[in-house]
Amino acid sequence: MDSGEKNKYGLLGRDISYSFSENYFKEKFIRERRSDCSYQNFDLKNISELSDIMTQKDLKGLNVTIPYKEEVLGFLDDVDPIAKEIGAVNTIKFTAQGTVGYNTDLIGFKNSFSPLLDKNHKKALILGTGGASKAIAYALKELQIKATYVSRNPTKDQLSYAALDQAVMEEHQIIINCSPVGTFPNTHEKPNLPYEHIHAQYIVYDLVYNPETSALLAMAKSKGAQIKNGYDMLVGQAEGSWQIWNEA
Template identity: 50%
Template sequence: MKTFGLLGKNISYSFSKTYFTEKFKKEKIEAEYHNFDLINLKEFRDVIKETPNLQGLNVTIPYKQEIISYLDDLAPEAKEIGAVNTIKVNGNRLIGYNTDYIGFLESLKPFLKPHHKKALILGTGGASKAVAYSLQKLDIVYKFVSRTAGENKWSYEDLSEEIINDHSIIINTTPLGTFPDTEKYPDIPYKYLNEEHLVYDLIYNPNITKLMAMAKKQGATVTNGLKMLELQAESAWKIWNK
């Protein structure tokens, strides 16, 4: 039987296992999907060695960038993004892809309005790189926000009324607010948000995060990352089967 799975750390909550198990059942696909919950990525070689008929893997926090050094080749978009969330096992070769950007780009499009020209990306991890790549494709100017300022990067303390007004898209790529720590949220000045803002939280559990609730209270349009996950999962499935 073909085997697929998810690489990550503390991933018992994961969307992918439920999604693919249901997909296999519904579409009568002879396959199984496992969570490979790794404390250290060095255990990855054991996963490859000890999993018969492994065809492909999804990769999640915190290994989307670190995994690259374990792979034989990268698809062009994964190379450009600098992060991998999908691995195809091709004989003895491991090839890295990024389908996060497809999921994000296609799920963002229905919300975009003519005034959505500039974005703030909260966080600088693997997912933020796929988001930045998608925004480039859409000709949306972006700036990262992190705990410390740097090149093309503001700190949370830097976020003024002017900056918030000038950036009508805000995307959270940090894990802040994910179950079970649902009371946490990124430290942005919510009072400056208004109905012109689109706030996209990549988190999908809970369905409405604290960030989304606080932004909605200010009149902003909000959405979570569930559609992105579904779209990136289907893109991964196509890669594994081509």
């Protein structure tokens, strides 16, 4: 129903002209006849620019993407306990009491990933250590799957790509790419994995959604693995955000 009042929503990130969210919400508002709502990208070179955006009139909610999911916490009045535990926020709600941060990546990932699981899927490798990876690790813990981070610059309890030998790969039959490697326009790129060890028992999940089949997923598919891109997760987190923004 059109209230006649503009409710502004948007996406915070850097270099986000390619973003899923703006098109998704604009189409949603047309489909649901919500002419009272608008959605725009806020492409920030630096998180310090956020203060000016937060004071905009009629702003009701924001999504947050790379690279600000962790940095944004310091700008919020309150953070939902789960988002606080994850250590990353992808949804901001504007209330009379101030701004509140949430994480809907968790539910978006969990709902799209869980149907793929089988009894052999006990351990996972998470490629990348940014804000999105934290929600993935939290979801895996809830699903009782032990996760290990893989990084180009590993810290304690993380693995380097060079450490991914046959034994490590065989032990971890879930691979989740949380890095931007392979995203348009660099579609030929893929994580530096020993692909010869991937087989039909694997799940390979790539948060990249553009292209639909990344170089990582194409290679994994050729080895017989179950593959899934990040599109359903994105839809899930977007709808999760919309629900939060519209709760009383």
